[in-house]
Amino acid sequence: MSDERTQLLLQRYFDQVLTAEERSELSTMLLASSRARTDFWELARWNALIRQWGEAEWGRHDAENLTLRPLPAVPGPQKKVQKIIPFPRPSWKVGVATMAAAAVIALFVSVPSLLPWKHKVQPVSVAVLTHSADAVWADSNESRQRGESLTPGWLHLKSGAVQIEFSRGARVVLEGPAEFQLLTDNSAFLGSGKLRAQVPDPAHGFTVKTSAFAVVDYGTEFGCSLPISGAPQIHVFNGLVGLQGAQPTERKLRQNQAVEIVKDQVHDIPARRDQFLSDEELAKRERASVLGRLAAWHAASQALSEHPAALVHLDFEGDRGWSRNIPNRAWRAVPGSPASMVGCQFNDGRWPGKGAIEFTRPEDRLRLNLPGGYESMTLLAWLRVDTLPDRPQSLVMADGMGTGDVQWYISRWGELGFGVHIGKNGDPTGWRYHHSEPLFTPETLGSWVCVASVYDSASDTVTHYFNGQAIGADKLGVRALLQLETFEIGNWALRDGEQWRAGIVPRSTSDSARNLQGRIDEVAVLSAPLSAEEIRQFYEIGKIDQPAPTSLVKNLR
Amino acid sequence: MLSYPHLADTQLMPPAPASPEQTALVQSLFVQHLPALRGFVLSLVSDFSLVDDIVQETFLVITAKAGTFQRGTNFRAWAWTIARYKVLQTLEKHAPVPDRLAPEVLEALASQGEAETWYSEEQIQHLAKCMEGLAPKAREAVELRYQQAHRPPEIASRLGWTVESVHVALSRARVFLRDCVTQRMLAANP
Numbered sequence: 001m002s003d004e005r006t007q008l009l010l011q012r013y014f015d016q017v018l019t020a021e022e023r024s025e026l027s028t029m030l031l032a033s034s035r036a037r038t039d040f041w042e043l044a045r046w047n048a049l050i051r052q053w054g055e056a057e058w059g060r061h062d063a064e065n066l067t068l069r070p071l072p073a074v075p076g077p078q079k080k081v082q083k084i085i086p087f088p089r090p091s092w093k094v095g096v097a098t099m100a101a102a103a104v105i106a107l108f109v110s111v112p113s114l115l116p117w118k119h120k121v122q123p124v125s126v127a128v129l130t131h132s133a134d135a136v137w138a139d140s141n142e143s144r145q146r147g148e149s150l151t152p153g154w155l156h157l158k159s160g161a162v163q164i165e166f167s168r169g170a171r172v173v174l175e176g177p178a179e180f181q182l183l184t185d186n187s188a189f190l191g192s193g194k195l196r197a198q199v200p201d202p203a204h205g206f207t208v209k210t211s212a213f214a215v216v217d218y219g220t221e222f223g224c225s226l227p228i229s230g231a232p233q234i235h236v237f238n239g240l241v242g243l244q245g246a247q248p249t250e251r252k253l254r255q256n257q258a259v260e261i262v263k264d265q266v267h268d269i270p271a272r273r274d275q276f277l278s279d280e281e282l283a284k285r286e287r288a289s290v291l292g293r294l295a296a297w298h299a300a301s302q303a304l305s306e307h308p309a310a311l312v313h314l315d316f317e318g319d320r321g322w323s324r325n326i327p328n329r330a331w332r333a334v335p336g337s338p339a340s341m342v343g344c345q346f347n348d349g350r351w352p353g354k355g356a357i358e359f360t361r362p363e364d365r366l367r368l369n370l371p372g373g374y375e376s377m378t379l380l381a382w383l384r385v386d387t388l389p390d391r392p393q394s395l396v397m398a399d400g401m402g403t404g405d406v407q408w409y410i411s412r413w414g415e416l417g418f419g420v421h422i423g424k425n426g427d428p429t430g431w432r433y434h435h436s437e438p439l440f441t442p443e444t445l446g447s448w449v450c451v452a453s454v455y456d457s458a459s460d461t462v463t464h465y466f467n468g469q470a471i472g473a474d475k476l477g478v479r480a481l482l483q484l485e486t487f488e489i490g491n492w493a494l495r496d497g498e499q500w501r502a503g504i505v506p507r508s509t510s511d512s513a514r515n516l517q518g519r520i521d522e523v524a525v526l527s528a529p530l531s532a533e534e535i536r537q538f539y540e541i542g543k544i545d546q547p548a549p550t551s552l553v554k555n556l557r
Numbered sequence: 558m559l560s561y562p563h564l565a566d567t568q569l570m571p572p573a574p575a576s577p578e579q580t581a582l583v584q585s586l587f588v589q590h591l592p593a594l595r596g597f598v599l600s601l602v603s604d605f606s607l608v609d610d611i612v613q614e615t616f617l618v619i620t621a622k623a624g625t626f627q628r629g630t631n632f633r634a635w636a637w638t639i640a641r642y643k644v645l646q647t648l649e650k651h652a653p654v655p656d657r658l659a660p661e662v663l664e665a666l667a668s669q670g671e672a673e674t675w676y677s678e679e680q681i682q683h684l685a686k687c688m689e690g691l692a693p694k695a696r697e698a699v700e701l702r703y704q705q706a707h708r709p710p711e712i713a714s715r716l717g718w719t720v721e722s723v724h725v726a727l728s729r730a731r732v733f734l735r736d737c738v739t740q741r742m743l744a745a746n747p
């Protein structure tokens with residue numbers, strides 16, 4: 001054993017809690033004494049051994065999570081395979097080609113715990129769902145929303161219509177009922193249903209396969225219909241299309257040509273544009289469906305503003321002109337105290353035409369003032385997260401570090417976090433937090449989701465909700481009134497050199513950004529703990545695609 | 558700041574063409590030594606989140622330079638030199654923080670040479686058993702640190718402790734685990 005001081009400093013080094021003074025003291029020891037260096041490697045070995053065990057365990061948890069994690073009913077991506085990504089990093093840089101060395105890949109695969117980049121595997125999206133008009137999906141757990149990234153796999157559209165933009169540029173309008181499988185960024189399989197494809201130059205070779213034939217596009221616009229009973233048809237509206245598999249050789253179809261395939265025989269028929277939904281027609285239908293949706297939401301939204309406990313309710317509707325103030329519509333709003341926009345800009349929300357605030361730059365934020373202390377609190381928001389930077393992102397954050405201050409945010413790992421300061425004023429270790437399971441993953445990026453956190457003083461419990469469902473609760477040990485005082489939405493008033501005070505650990509001295517990268521189109525703060533049923537109703541009336549039942553609107557009133 | 562003229566020069570030189578067998582040999586040696594290499598890199602950077610990137614970049618350089626590796630010579634010495642260079646290069650890119658050591662200190666440590674054997678599968682199995690002997694709260698801290706790679710301040714906020722008490726708990730747990738594994742190894746191999 002060397003002297004205790006060396007041991008102590010080495011222990012602090014391996015826990016990454018050295019101060020600058022301690023570091024220079026340790027450095028002097030390590031430079032001067034070979035004994036100290038031996039001690040360093042001795043402790044390093046144990047540190048690395050435990051980490052090796054930890055990584056193996058974590059890998060095992062990860063593998064179990066892949067199969068055992070319950071699948072919450074949320075619109076879109078949540079039910080897909082989720083991976084916890086503790087350290088999302090930039091993708092592979094140079095020399096990726098060398099990785100093709102199959103031998104070494106096989107080695108890594110056979111010894112997964114050795115795989116140094118095992119957390120990097122992410123499904124690759126091949127298309128985006130760009131428009132949706134009254135789309136009803138076969139399984140409500142599989143419903144997709146506008147703007148959602150699509151990975152290879154099946155889409156079961158019961159009714160309605162959607163537009164899908166493939167990454168290579170092909171654009172498809174799919175009419176329900178349809179069974180459609182995305183294969184790659186430039187090909188798909190049509191099980192049944194009707195589609196119209198527009199294929200710009202860069203997407204040449206866009207292919208729609210079916211069980212009987214394949215349609216290869218050479219830069220054009222065509223329609224393909226595959227009824228459940230009846231003869232498949234291919235109509236070419238522009239350009240050139242190759243029909244493969246239906247005849248011994250490829251058949252070329254030109255503008256205004258169409259064929260029908262009956263019992264393996266290809267017959268010419270007249271080309272009919274009007275049989276296939278166009279982009280314009282889809283857009284028209286979408287507008288009509290959105291207007292109805294928006295009207296239903298408006299009525300319900302007013303009910304939330306009038307809730308007896310509503311302190312803050314911003315819906316970003318109304319004037320989008322020069323004013324940089326957002327009115328607070330809550331019944332108990334502080335008069336003449338709107339939210340001030342700093343940096344951020346208006347953009348579209350859940351529906352085209354619905355207002356939202358977009359946060360992109362580090363300085364973007366909304367600043368508000370809410371005096372007073374509250375025994376309980378409910379925080380609600382509809383938001384869309386656009387990136388997952390390797391750092392926390394703020395939702396609603398009190399400026400200070402005083403007793404009772406509240407922080408609501410998305411953690412570095414995509415968890416929903418709610419924290420209350422329960423220590424003495426200014427004590428940096430006074431925060432108590434509860435984090436949910438990871439909710440925001442690369443797959444949820446760009447999707448609108450509803451999050452809520454409810455602190456109930458009667459049980460001293462915070463409960464997190466995601467898309468109307470409770471997803472975890474914990475006691476916090478709060479003995480003070482909760483407060484926001486001056487606070488920010490989408491950012492956090494953090495001064496340089498004060499990163500440590502959040503209890504959210506900085507990675508480096510330059511790690512001070514906490515801004516949200518995404519949009520918020522509704523946010524509310526209430527001084528009462530809303531029930532699980534009330535949260536579910538808030539979600540139901542705000543859901544993107546399904547029309548809101550009027551009974552829910554009435555109930556909320 | 559230390560520089561590595563010999564390494565920098567060889568980096569600029571076009572890599573010697575390696576036969577597929579040579580590349581496969583070098584890569585399989587890399588995999589054999591990967592746990593130890595990860596331990597080596599982790600010790601020098603102390604930050605769990607940097608290890609993967611450095612190891613990955615080391616792998617790329619080793620693959621690109623496979624042709625310069627001579628069969629029968631010390632692979633480990635060769636690979637470690639490259640990893641060391643990658644560590645310094647990576648730390649140079651990041652702003653200095655108190656918990657990172659300066660390049661000259663890292664040099665002194667690396668040249669001293671760490672233990673030839675880092676750990677064995679047997680030790681990891683004993684370690685898993687020894688974990689069961691930790692107090693529940695200490696075990697929670699160890700898991701947050703070593704499984705989930707959280708830093709002590711974050712562990713503190715999650716457990717409702719102070720950073721200092723997290724550090725003390727981790728230090729004690731390491732000593733306990735070291736003694737426990739050592740005893741079990743002795744009992745198993747008298």
